[in-house]
Amino acid sequence: MTTAVDHVPSVVLGVCSFTHDSAAALLIDGELVGFVEEERLSQQKHTREYPRQAIGWLLGEAGITPGDVDAVAYNFQPIRYLAETPAALRMALSGTTRSRAIPRAAGFAKVAVRTRRRLRLLAQDFPDARVTPVLHHRAHQLAAFTASGWEEAAVLVVDSLGERQTTTIAHAHQSARPRVRMLEGLTDPASxxxxxxxxxxxxxxxxxxxxxxxxxxxxxxxxxxxxxxxxxxxxxxxxxxxxxxxxxxxxxxxxxxxxxxxxxxxxxxxxxxxxxxxxxxxxxxxxxxxxxxxxxxxxxxxxxxxxxxxxxxxxxxxxxxxxxxxxxxxxxxxxxxxxVPPAPGDAGTAIGAAVAVHTDSGSQRPLSGIARTCYLGPSFPEPELDLTSWPGLKQKPLGMDAAEFLADQLAHGMIVGLFQGRVEAGPRALGNRSILASPLEAGVVERLNATVKFREPFRPFAPMVTAVRAREFFTLGQDAPYMSMASQVTDAARERIPAIVHANGTARLQTVTAPQNPFMHQVLEAFARRTGVPVLINTSLNVKGKPICGTPEMALDCLANSGLDALLLEGRWITK
Structure with missing residues (x-):
C-alpha cells in the first residue's frame, strides 16, 4: 500500500514564466539549490520566455535530469481569473466603465485558458512531475516571509495584478513549516x-x-x-x-x-x-x-x-x-x-511557489538556504577568457590582495565593474555584479549617467556602506542588505559624500557585513583606510535597457561598450 509519505515531493521546481521576469528556483529536500532570472543568462531584459537556460543551470547544479523532478510549481492559478467575469460584466451598469465591461470579461477568461495551456506545456517538459498552480499572492507572501528568517510577521503584498488580487495583508508564522493566513485583500481594479x-x-x-x-x-x-x-x-x-x-x-x-x-x-x-x-x-x-x-x-x-x-x-x-x-x-x-526580500517582484514568486508546494506536500523537512540569502544564481569561478571577440581589452591576474588593489583604484577615481561569485537575486546589484565608484570624486554622478549607464541625468546612485558604520551617514536605523530602502542622510553624508544624496535628501543604501559578502566588506574597509569614508557608489553592472550581467561574456560586452575604466572579473583585472 502506498503511504502519504511516498507522495512527498523531494525535488520541487518553481517557475515564473510566460508573463514577465521569467525565473526558476529549485528545492531539493527543502533546501534551495538556487534561483536565477532568465534575463541574466539570455540577455533579454524582463523576458517572458520559458526560462530554459535558468532551469538547465539549476538541474545541472543539482546533477539531476527533468525526470528527477517530482513537482513543478507555477506562480498563477488559471481558475482564479474566471471569477472576474461576473464582476467585469457588472461594470456595464456604470456609464464610466460600460465600454470596458465585455472586453474585460473576455480578457480575463482568455488569460484563464492561456494559463491552463501553460500548465500543460510545463507538464510536457516534466512528464513525471505533478504540475501545481499556486495562487500568485501566496507565492509572493511565502517568498517574502521565508526570506526574512523570522518566526512571525505581518506580510503586505502590493503589486499590479495576481489573477484578481492586487493587495493582500496576511499573518505568517514559522513552526515546522511556514504558514500564511490571509487576513484582508483587494482585487482589481483597486491596483x-x-x-x-x-x-x-x-x-x-x-x-x-x-x-x-x-x-x-x-x-x-x-x-x-x-x-x-x-x-x-x-x-x-x-x-x-x-x-x-x-x-x-x-x-x-x-x-x-x-x-x-x-x-x-x-x-x-x-x-x-x-x-x-x-x-x-x-x-x-x-x-x-x-x-x-x-x-x-x-x-x-x-x-x-x-x-x-x-x-x-x-x-x-x-x-x-x-x-x-x-x-x-x-x-x-x-x-x-x-x-523586503531581494527579489520582491514576480521573479521571486518562483521561490514562493516552490515553497508552497513543498509545504502543502506535508513534508517535515525544514526549509534551508532561503533566509537572508541573495547570491543564488550561477557563478563562474575560473572562466576561460578568450578576449578575441573584444579587441582592445587586456587582462592580468591579481593575487590575494584583490580587495586592496580594487580599493586603491577606486580611491584614485576609476569606475570599475565587478563580477564575482554567484549572481544576485532581484533587481539590485549587491556587490557581485556591480559597477563601483568613489562618492568623493567630483562629477562622478554625471559621468556615470552620461558615459557608463547612458541614462537620464537626474537618476541617483545608491551607496553601499559597512553595516557597523552606517549610522554615521544614514538615519534608517536598521540593516538594508538588499538595497530596497531609501534612508534620510546625516549631516556627515551631506558634507562628505553629497554625490550619493538624491534631490529629496535620501539615499537607497545597501548595508554590508563580512558574513554577507566578505570581499565587498574588505573593499569597503580598505577604501575607508584610504579615504576615511566606508562608502562606495554601487550600481548594477549593465547599461540602460540591458539586464544585469549574468555571464562573463555579458560583463565583457559591458566593459567594451561603455565608459567603464576596468572590470575585475573573478580575480582578473581587465582594461581597455
Missing amino acids: LGYVYGAVTEHLGWRRGDEEGTVMALAALGDPARFRHVFTRAVHTTATGFAVDPAYFPPRVLTSGYPRTSPRFGAETCPPRQPDEPVQEIHQDLAAALQERTEQIVIHLARRARLVSGSRRLCVGGGVATNCVSIGRIIDAGIFDEVF
Missing part, C-alpha cells in the same frame, strides 16, 4: 501597481520597467500641483484604497486599451513622448504620483499592523521595489522592523 505603471507610460517611460525612473524624477517636482488629482483618483478606504475609473479606466488584458483617461490628461498634461524633453510639469506629475503612492502604502502598513498584531512586516510585490515608500514605512515607526 496601486496599475496606477503607477499607467502614469509611468503617460510620462513616456516603459511600463513594467522604468517606474524607478519616475520615482527618481519625483524628487525634482512639486506634488502640490497635481495633489488634488491623485487624492480623487486614488482615495483611501477603511480597509485600503479604491481607484476612480474616471481617471484610470479598468484594466483590459488585451493591448490597445489606454490606462489613463482623457480626463486624466486634461487635468494633468498630455502624454509625453519618449524623445521629448522632460519639463517641470512632468516632474510635478511624478512627484504627485509618488506622494500618493507613499500615503497609500503607509495606510496599508498601518492596516497590516492593526489586523495582524505583529511588530514586524515583510513586504512583497512589484510596489515593494519603490524604495522611497519602504523608507517612509520605516520612518513612520509603525513596525519595529521592515523586511
Whole structure:
C-alpha cells in the first residue's frame, strides 16, 4: 500500500514564466539549490520566455535530469481569473466603465485558458512531475516571509495584478513549516501597481520597467500641483484604497486599451513622448504620483499592523521595489522592523511557489538556504577568457590582495565593474555584479549617467556602506542588505559624500557585513583606510535597457561598450 509519505515531493521546481521576469528556483529536500532570472543568462531584459537556460543551470547544479523532478510549481492559478467575469460584466451598469465591461470579461477568461495551456506545456517538459498552480499572492507572501528568517510577521503584498488580487495583508508564522493566513485583500481594479505603471507610460517611460525612473524624477517636482488629482483618483478606504475609473479606466488584458483617461490628461498634461524633453510639469506629475503612492502604502502598513498584531512586516510585490515608500514605512515607526526580500517582484514568486508546494506536500523537512540569502544564481569561478571577440581589452591576474588593489583604484577615481561569485537575486546589484565608484570624486554622478549607464541625468546612485558604520551617514536605523530602502542622510553624508544624496535628501543604501559578502566588506574597509569614508557608489553592472550581467561574456560586452575604466572579473583585472 502506498503511504502519504511516498507522495512527498523531494525535488520541487518553481517557475515564473510566460508573463514577465521569467525565473526558476529549485528545492531539493527543502533546501534551495538556487534561483536565477532568465534575463541574466539570455540577455533579454524582463523576458517572458520559458526560462530554459535558468532551469538547465539549476538541474545541472543539482546533477539531476527533468525526470528527477517530482513537482513543478507555477506562480498563477488559471481558475482564479474566471471569477472576474461576473464582476467585469457588472461594470456595464456604470456609464464610466460600460465600454470596458465585455472586453474585460473576455480578457480575463482568455488569460484563464492561456494559463491552463501553460500548465500543460510545463507538464510536457516534466512528464513525471505533478504540475501545481499556486495562487500568485501566496507565492509572493511565502517568498517574502521565508526570506526574512523570522518566526512571525505581518506580510503586505502590493503589486499590479495576481489573477484578481492586487493587495493582500496576511499573518505568517514559522513552526515546522511556514504558514500564511490571509487576513484582508483587494482585487482589481483597486491596483496601486496599475496606477503607477499607467502614469509611468503617460510620462513616456516603459511600463513594467522604468517606474524607478519616475520615482527618481519625483524628487525634482512639486506634488502640490497635481495633489488634488491623485487624492480623487486614488482615495483611501477603511480597509485600503479604491481607484476612480474616471481617471484610470479598468484594466483590459488585451493591448490597445489606454490606462489613463482623457480626463486624466486634461487635468494633468498630455502624454509625453519618449524623445521629448522632460519639463517641470512632468516632474510635478511624478512627484504627485509618488506622494500618493507613499500615503497609500503607509495606510496599508498601518492596516497590516492593526489586523495582524505583529511588530514586524515583510513586504512583497512589484510596489515593494519603490524604495522611497519602504523608507517612509520605516520612518513612520509603525513596525519595529521592515523586511523586503531581494527579489520582491514576480521573479521571486518562483521561490514562493516552490515553497508552497513543498509545504502543502506535508513534508517535515525544514526549509534551508532561503533566509537572508541573495547570491543564488550561477557563478563562474575560473572562466576561460578568450578576449578575441573584444579587441582592445587586456587582462592580468591579481593575487590575494584583490580587495586592496580594487580599493586603491577606486580611491584614485576609476569606475570599475565587478563580477564575482554567484549572481544576485532581484533587481539590485549587491556587490557581485556591480559597477563601483568613489562618492568623493567630483562629477562622478554625471559621468556615470552620461558615459557608463547612458541614462537620464537626474537618476541617483545608491551607496553601499559597512553595516557597523552606517549610522554615521544614514538615519534608517536598521540593516538594508538588499538595497530596497531609501534612508534620510546625516549631516556627515551631506558634507562628505553629497554625490550619493538624491534631490529629496535620501539615499537607497545597501548595508554590508563580512558574513554577507566578505570581499565587498574588505573593499569597503580598505577604501575607508584610504579615504576615511566606508562608502562606495554601487550600481548594477549593465547599461540602460540591458539586464544585469549574468555571464562573463555579458560583463565583457559591458566593459567594451561603455565608459567603464576596468572590470575585475573573478580575480582578473581587465582594461581597455
